[in-house]
Amino acid sequence: MLSMHNDAHGKPLAKPPKSITKESQILGSRLLREGQIRHLEVLSLDLLSNGINSLHQMGAVRKEKRDNQTYMFPNTVKLTAVCSEIEKYIDVPHIPEAIINVSSKTVTINAKL
Numbered sequence: 001m002l003s004m005h006n007d008a009h010g011k012p013l014a015k016p017p018k019s020i021t022k023e024s025q026i027l028g029s030r031l032l033r034e035g036q037i038r039h040l041e042v043l044s045l046d047l048l049s050n051g052i053n054s055l056h057q058m059g060a061v062r063k064e065k066r067d068n069q070t071y072m073f074p075n076t077v078k079l080t081a082v083c084s085e086i087e088k089y090i091d092v093p094h095i096p097e098a099i100i101n102v103s104s105k106t107v108t109i110n111a112k113l
Helices: 017-033 045-057 076-087
Strands: 061-066 069-074 098-101 106-109
Touching: 017 045, 017 069, 045 061
Parallel strands: none
Antiparallel strands: 061 069, 098 106
């Protein structure tokens, strides 16, 4: 979620929870293939959804309603703090800014070569 793009006002782009979990699953699949992570559990949509809901309960992810649809976006300061705490216990792969296209099942990483 920290690699999500910002909108025109500099606010992290809000997305529906199902979109976030699916994009997280696609990113997890790529990281598994590249050997950056080893645990297949990261592909579980239930686990991802529970994780996002837990982040919301902790204040690291915020919800808003638009046109009767729920959208979520990161509270960047709080989410960064949560990630820092997690990194004390497990290795967390560095994720550069990513563009995830669910319909084409592609992940584009913006990185300098």
